[in-house]
Amino acid sequence: LTPLCPSCSALLPPPPPSTTYFALFGLEPTYAIDTRALKRSFLELQQKVHPDMFSGKGEVEDWAKAWSGKVNDAYKALLNERERGEYLLSLHDVTIGEADPVTDPELLMAIMEVREALEEAQTEDEVAQIRQRNKESRKATIDQLAAVFAASASSSPDLERARELVIELRYLDNIDQVCREWAPGKEVPNLQH
Structure with a gap:
């Protein structure tokens, strides 16, 4: 997929809405992606479609804005592990609502x-330890999610398991956010939303 005409280098109309984020960057629709290659493709595409290059050119400027917006949205979604998982699920017509609860009792307990540990924490070092453990849990969850989607190469993916793992990632991301914003005496928000 190219934004420019191969023969005259003119900007082409934006891709149809059905164009996947993966197709924009010439990637296979899989969870495990090379984020460096993604970044290179993103920068190359943005260089070709940046609206400033088409300023004052009427419809072509509108096309550039549409291309640029889609490229930015795609890059942001594919770069973030949780958003990439949500996007892959959406390609299988599986959605995750903001209030979808954790169904795994062990995860809920964790x-x-x-x-509770964040409420009881007195020092930044204690919070740093919590954040490090959360980072390790997040990595393990990402690895599991990659394995679920990799297994789909030979069969259909276990969409329910992938959905559960994406929800788990959302909570782990919330924990990381709370750790970054932690301050002594500051109320710890509910981590379950």
């Missing part, structure tokens, strides 16, 4: 324990 989230409650982390919240």
Whole structure:
């Protein structure tokens, strides 16, 4: 997929809405992607479609804005592991709502324990340890999610398991956010939303 005409280098109309984020960057629709290659493709595409290059050119400027917006949205979604998982699920007509709860009792207990540990934390070092453990849990969840989607190369993916893992990532991301914003005496928000 190219934004420029191969023969005259003129900007082409934006791709149809059905164009996947993966197709924009010439990637296979899989969870495990080379983020460096993604960044290179992103920068190359943005260089070709940046609206400033088409300023004052009427419809072509509108096309550039549409291309640039889609490229930015695609890059942001594919770069973030959780958003990439959500996007892949959406390609299989599986959606995750903001309020979808954790159904795994062990994960729910772990989230409650982390919240309690954050409430009891007195120092930044204690919070740094919580954040490090969360980072390790997040990496393990990402690895599991990659394995679920990789298994789909030979069969259909376990969409329910992938959905559960993406929800888990959302909570782990929330924990990381709370750790970054932690301050002594500051109320710890609910980690379950």
